[in-house]
Amino acid sequence: MSPRDPHTRAGVGTAETAAQTKRSDAERNRGRIVAAARTAFGRDGLHASMASVAREAGVGIATLFRHFPRKEDLVAAVFADRMKAYAQATDAALADPDPWHGFTGYIETVCAMQAADRGFADVLTMNFPGVPELEKYHARAYEGFLELIGRAKDSGQLREDFTSRDLVLLLMANAGVLGATADAAPDAWRRLVAWMIQSFQAPARGPLPDPPEDAALYEAMRRASQNATVPETGKRR
Numbered sequence: 001m002s003p004r005d006p007h008t009r010a011g012v013g014t015a016e017t018a019a020q021t022k023r024s025d026a027e028r029n030r031g032r033i034v035a036a037a038r039t040a041f042g043r044d045g046l047h048a049s050m051a052s053v054a055r056e057a058g059v060g061i062a063t064l065f066r067h068f069p070r071k072e073d074l075v076a077a078v079f080a081d082r083m084k085a086y087a088q089a090t091d092a093a094l095a096d097p098d099p100w101h102g103f104t105g106y107i108e109t110v111c112a113m114q115a116a117d118r119g120f121a122d123v124l125t126m127n128f129p130g131v132p133e134l135e136k137y138h139a140r141a142y143e144g145f146l147e148l149i150g151r152a153k154d155s156g157q158l159r160e161d162f163t164s165r166d167l168v169l170l171l172m173a174n175a176g177v178l179g180a181t182a183d184a185a186p187d188a189w190r191r192l193v194a195w196m197i198q199s200f201q202a203p204a205r206g207p208l209p210d211p212p213e214d215a216a217l218y219e220a221m222r223r224a225s226q227n228a229t230v231p232e233t234g235k236r237r
Contacts, residue, residue: 030067032057037078041119045179046075046126046228048119071229075123076131082120083137086113090144099151103158104197106148107167111174111193115186121175125168126225127218159204165211168221170196 036057040048050071054064068074089109096102114121128134145164152158173196174189181188199205212220 026067029057029059029063033059033064033067033074034077037074038119041075041078041122042117045118046122046225050074070130071231072128072131072225075128075229076133079120079123080133080137082113082117083123083134086110086124087137087140087144089113090141090148093148094144094151099148099155100157100201103148103152106145107170107197108193110167110171111189114171114174115178115189118178121171121178122224122228125172125175125221126228127221128225129222157202158200159202161204161208162200163211165214165217166200168217169211 033053037048037053040053040056044052050064050068051061053074054061057064064074068077089106093102093106093109096105110124114124123134127138142164145167149158149162149164153160153162170193174192177189177192
């Protein structure tokens with residue numbers, strides 16, 4: 001049969017069309033899954049199940065797992081843009097000529113980001129060592145925050161015993177308040193954050209207990225992420 005045979009060309013064209021259709025369907029399904037996960041995580045936090053995301057997206061659980069074999073993969077797809085914004089917030093704070101205003105403005109911005117999305121409130125209090133994209137932004141934000149701390153202390157406005165671990169504790173506390181108050185008292189977190197910022201300001205009113213060790217706090221965050229993304233076995237049929 002000649003390569004120019006019309007039947008051969010028609011067969012190739014049909015196969016290419018079918019492949020393109022399959023790719024388009026896959027892309028649509030992936031987009032629906034990510035959008036559904038954004039809704040489910042924003043409403044229920046990271047403890048929202050993969051099955052509930054699949055139902056929200058209108059796809060089978062097997063389809064969801066083909067696109068996202070691990071829950072961590074789905075978390076990364078949903079929150080990578082927010083984690084990038086979280087890291088960029090340190091850049092904006094460092095650009096503020098007033099070290100104290102930059103420091104407090106950053107804390108208020110991050111806590112507001114938590115309040116806007118319950119899932120993101122969880123992400124900020126967890127570690128995802130198996131998800132390089134999220135950890136990259138975590139590390140970038142951490143380095144920027146260390147610089148904010150140094151500037152605020154040098155200005156004499158931040159108490160000397162403040163550490164970066166205090167921000168982690170604040171974010172954990174804020175996530176707890178957000179989860180508890182939800183729609184009943186949606187602005188309660190603002191009072192907590194205002195109280196905490198005032199307590200950070202120099203001069204210190206008194207000594208504080210020692211902060212948790214870095215390794216202990218990291219372990220707590222790692223366990224929280226494991227609990228939120230525990231594999232859902234037996235659901236890939």
